[in-house]
Amino acid sequence: MLAGINKIGDLEWEVPIGYVPDMRVPGRFFLSRTLAETLEEGAVRQLANVATLPGIVKHSLAMPDIHWGYGFPIGGVAAFEMTEGVISPGGVGFDINCGVRLITTPLTEADLARRKRELIERLFAAVPTGVGAKSTMRVSNKDLSAVMVDGARWAVERGLGTEADLVRCEGEGAMTGADPEAVSAKARQRGVPQLGTLGAGNHFLEVQVAKEIVDPEAAKAFGITEGQVCFMVHCGSRGLGHQVATDHLRTLEAALAKYGIRLPDRQLACAPIDSPEGRAYYGGMVSAANYAWANRQVIMHESRKVFADLFGIDYDEMRLVYDVAHNVAKFERHDVDGVSTEVCVHRKGATRAFGPGAEGVPREYAGIGQPVIIPGSMGTSSYLLHGTTAAMEKTWGSTCHGAGRVLSRSKAKKEVRGKELRERLAGEGILVRAHSDAALAEEAPGVYKPSREVVRVVHEAGLSDIVARLEPLGVIKG
Amino acid sequence: MSFEELEHTADVLMRVRGATLNELFAEAGRAMFSVMYGPCEDRDVERRIEIEAENLESLLIDYLSELLFVTEVENTVFCTFDVELLGTRLSAVIRGELFDPARHSAGTLVKGISYFGLEIVKEEEGYVVEIIFDI
Structure with missing residues (x-):
């Protein structure tokens, strides 16, 4: 482990006050010895930088997929007091409400066998992907305002899903407090043609099989069985969200002097939660988050249509298990020194993982805890977990969000050839479809930490418990 | 003048x-x-x-963010950039072509330009800056 960091538990580490100047609270993160080998000093410094922000409560936290980003580290979680505390786009990221949803089907791997390639091709045709992808939907500016307020419900009310879908989304697929006025004309211009598109980079639509059920009771509650074919959607708020983040970061950066906030990194630009700039960012961020929920709802709808048409199954037989956000800031009630207190929780590359009985967990899952979905990288397992009481106590009800990169894009391009990778995965029974082989190399499985190790750490640290492991069968790459 | 990609695990770090x-x-x-x-x-x-911006670093971020906006909403890809700075005011003429998925799908989407570590430094032979692009 890096110098200056203290071990405080089997998998728990503390970054003491003083690691960087002006820290108000210590930092804490969760990591195994194996994962510690790839821990970057820059990521720890970013974790410590977050601890200098006004109004931070208890600790600056990071999940075991911690790595070096900008502003907050990726995997960073922090809560802020509602009166003295701040809100920061650097604690959310450019891709507001990047998230994941998991859907089960009544099919088994054998049902797919001969038609897997056809399925992947049909999904690739149905869901616009990659740089420059444009939606086939016609969305007016007025529609866009409604999307930003209603989120997934907007799509469901237009027949692109069912009421049951909404119940199985974090926050029922929308946050309250959207302010479309805080979304610039530029952001709108980017958002209109992109609703229902996957985007690029690490975003994907993946067909999977539930390979291993670890917790039968929870799996039963979540409606997932061994051998079942599922699909997973990983994407966010597209250009609209990126523009909202860019616009408000700029405004907040210019307002730092006004609030007398001194920062070790300008990417941590922030304002008091209850200030004109803070409220505007929150309203814009919520609008973008709701757009992302609508986006994933539309993509799921288009995918369901492909499955129904190809395999003659009913639309309603494809059940949404859950939809989680992993880049967002939310007002939540948590126990602070024995008192239920409202705080603003930032999760940047971290997933909400509310435990059994927590407010906000769907009634049908109340006894188990919220489903948590951790996507793997192309060719590696994804996991379904559930939230825990320990997460509520230790991490504001949060857990990891993914595998975390270990190999840079430039190195990946040198070491991996996209075409060979596609062929190798096909040999393993995993069909990959993307606009270019070059883009595949950047997202090759070897560039990420093994998802199983990250998931093992959150499981053993008690931040969430593994329910099922899913293996990929086919991937549509963004 | 040149640019090179440096090691960065999560995003793209360029030295320009x-x-x-x-x-x-x-x-x-x-x-x-x-x-x-x-x-x-x-x-x-x-x-x-x-x-126009209040300092050079903010100007660089605003300029690159504007390019991200233009490329996305106008479906254009640019390769030639004639930039003129007057203090912290920029005017540029940019040239390129329409986006063609067959020829322009080898890259990855840039989501935003980070302020982290962004500092324009004057050296003996000119200027250098390191920029993190969020991908």
Whole structure:
């Protein structure tokens, strides 16, 4: 482990006050010895930088997929007091409400066998992907305002899903407090043609099989069985969200002097939660988050249509298990020194993982805890977990969000050839479809930490418990 | 003038150099488009951009963010950047071509430009800046 960091538990580490100047609270993160080998000093410094922000409560936290980003580290979680505390786009990221949803089907791997390639091709045709992808939907500016307020419900009310879908989304697929006025004309211009598109980079639509059920009771509650074919959607708020983040970061950066906030990194630009700039960012961020929920709802709808048409199954037989956000800031009630207190929780590359009985967990899952979905990288397992009481106590009800990169894009391009990778995965029974082989190399499985190790750490640290492991069968790459 | 990609696990880190500030800004534009699309040709698409900011670093971020906006909403890919700075006011003429999925899908989407570590440094032979592009 890096110098200056203290071990405080089997998998728990503390970054003491003083690691960087002006820290108000210590930092804490969760990591195994194996994962510690790839821990970057820059990521720890970013974790410590977050601890200098006004109004931070208890600790600056990071999940075991911690790595070096900008502003907050990726995997960073922090809560802020509602009166003295701040809100920061650097604690959310450019891709507001990047998230994941998991859907089960009544099919088994054998049902797919001969038609897997056809399925992947049909999904690739149905869901616009990659740089420059444009939606086939016609969305007016007025529609866009409604999307930003209603989120997934907007799509469901237009027949692109069912009421049951909404119940199985974090926050029922929308946050309250959207302010479309805080979304610039530029952001709108980017958002209109992109609703229902996957985007690029690490975003994907993946067909999977539930390979291993670890917790039968929870799996039963979540409606997932061994051998079942599922699909997973990983994407966010597209250009609209990126523009909202860019616009408000700029405004907040210019307002730092006004609030007398001194920062070790300008990417941590922030304002008091209850200030004109803070409220505007929150309203814009919520609008973008709701757009992302609508986006994933539309993509799921288009995918369901492909499955129904190809395999003659009913639309309603494809059940949404859950939809989680992993880049967002939310007002939540948590126990602070024995008192239920409202705080603003930032999760940047971290997933909400509310435990059994927590407010906000769907009634049908109340006894188990919220489903948590951790996507793997192309060719590696994804996991379904559930939230825990320990997460509520230790991490504001949060857990990891993914595998975390270990190999840079430039190195990946040198070491991996996209075409060979596609062929190798096909040999393993995993069909990959993307606009270019070059883009595949950047997202090759070897560039990420093994998802199983990250998931093992959150499981053993008690931040969430593994329910099922899913293996990929086919991937549509963004 | 040049740009090179440095090691960065999560995002894309570029070191950009220019003999003058005008060249530095032009190269930063080229660097970003090479990340997003790979090769591009000048095929009669031309666009003018005017931006003003309170300091050079903010100007660079605003300029690159504007390019991200333009490329996305206008479906254009740019490769030539004629930039003129007057203090912290920028005017640029950018040239390129219409986005063609067959030829421009080798790159990755840039989501935003980070303030983290962004500092324009004057060296003996010109200017240098390191920029993190969120991908």
